[in-house]
Amino acid sequence: MFEHFGLKDVFVGIWKYKWKILIASVLGTVIIVAICALFPFKTEKIDLDVGNVSELQMKTVSFYLDYKGTGESVTSKSLSAAFLATMNDKECREYTADLVLDKYSKKDIAGFMGNGVTEASITTNSLAQYVFSTTDEDKFAIKLTARTSDEAFTETLLDAYMSWFKQVAANAGSQVNVVELSRNEQVVSIDNSNTKTLMEKQQWSLTKVAALAFVVCVLLSVIGAFFKILFAPTLNRKSDFEAVGLTVLGEVSIKERN
Amino acid sequence: MGEKKSYKLSKEEKAKGQIEYATQLIVEQARMNGWKQIGFTTSSKSDRALKTIAECVKELGKKDELETQILETLTQYPKNVFEAEKCDTVVFVERYAYCMYSELETCLELMKKHNVSVLGVITYR
Numbered sequence: 001m002f003e004h005f006g007l008k009d010v011f012v013g014i015w016k017y018k019w020k021i022l023i024a025s026v027l028g029t030v031i032i033v034a035i036c037a038l039f040p041f042k043t044e045k046i047d048l049d050v051g052n053v054s055e056l057q058m059k060t061v062s063f064y065l066d067y068k069g070t071g072e073s074v075t076s077k078s079l080s081a082a083f084l085a086t087m088n089d090k091e092c093r094e095y096t097a098d099l100v101l102d103k104y105s106k107k108d109i110a111g112f113m114g115n116g117v118t119e120a121s122i123t124t125n126s127l128a129q130y131v132f133s134t135t136d137e138d139k140f141a142i143k144l145t146a147r148t149s150d151e152a153f154t155e156t157l158l159d160a161y162m163s164w165f166k167q168v169a170a171n172a173g174s175q176v177n178v179v180e181l182s183r184n185e186q187v188v189s190i191d192n193s194n195t196k197t198l199m200e201k202q203q204w205s206l207t208k209v210a211a212l213a214f215v216v217c218v219l220l221s222v223i224g225a226f227f228k229i230l231f232a233p234t235l236n237r238k239s240d241f242e243a244v245g246l247t248v249l250g251e252v253s254i255k256e257r258n
Numbered sequence: 259m260g261e262k263k264s265y266k267l268s269k270e271e272k273a274k275g276q277i278e279y280a281t282q283l284i285v286e287q288a289r290m291n292g293w294k295q296i297g298f299t300t301s302s303k304s305d306r307a308l309k310t311i312a313e314c315v316k317e318l319g320k321k322d323e324l325e326t327q328i329l330e331t332l333t334q335y336p337k338n339v340f341e342a343e344k345c346d347t348v349v350f351v352e353r354y355a356y357c358m359y360s361e362l363e364t365c366l367e368l369m370k371k372h373n374v375s376v377l378g379v380i381t382y383r
Contacts, residue, residue, distance in 0.1 A: 012354075015355075016355045016356075232358055232360070233358070233359050234354075234355050234356060234357055234358050234359070235352065235354065235355075235357045235358075235359065235362065236354055236355050237354070238381065241352070241379050244359070244362060244363060244366065245366070246350060246366075246376065246378055246379040247377070247378035247379070248378060248379055248380075248381060249280050249283050249284060249349065249377065249378040249379065249380050250276060250277075250279055250280025250283060250380050250381075251276065251380075251381050251382065251383075252273065252276040252277045252307075252311075252380060252381070252382045253269070253272065253273040253276060253382060253383060254273070254277070254307040254310055254382045
């Protein structure tokens, strides 16, 4: 099998199956796109739903977790990681959303957020996108930042999260204190057009899926054709016939089809 | 103004020349060896080229009363080897990239077993 196999045989084989490769790839792409259209991927928007505002009110609170217990393995650093992990919990989102929605109705929020943000789009999950956390270089202090288009709302959101951390600390047996270090605020200008383009770029559009699916299908078809020509080799040159003991009387051009 | 002359052969002219050259070679061999019947076979299913070549040889060998016989692929119809035995020699007509080693080798083995003389192969794309 392999003694008859060379680079030319690969190209000849792929050329022979070109239409089959193309048809298989197109069919594969159509099937994948159809599946994606019928059962769309749920994608998470990384960018903020900020409507059409041109600037964001950003507030940051910096704090650390003071451990008063005796366990040697527990440090402020390890506590920071554990406390930050709770931000992804459903309980955290529900707790903070309850506090925020006690003060603001969904209608109010949709009102000052502007276009793009509706009452229906305000959920416990959507509120979480306005808050993010970082730690300082030695992972000792936590920086909690909230940014929305409304200053008071930003403050409320930040307080809700601080309240959550205090509650988590209280649940830890009063051995952890949340010690606030500083608070600061700033106004950040945003380019709405860029934000929207970025958001669009991050979405898995059907065109993107189709292009990727086509490339993958072509690759798979070529690999399939490669194995077919590897395990069922054909004679592709004059010397191949001479190798099996046949004299080549002539090489002619004849059309197989009319 | 005269017509513009083209010195380059067209595809059709080239193809015609190639077929005539190959059939001429077969007819000359037949004359030299005194063959009267030549069989044409292939290892694959395609028979269009087979018929074209056989007809050309028959046409060219009319003067010598040369007969041609088309033997359908021995891989599918091994019985045809008995027809091949009746011919003075057999010519294979094979298409590049479609002629499989396994099939051609089976045909050649069968020919060898039945002492059928094989003149050679005409290949095409």
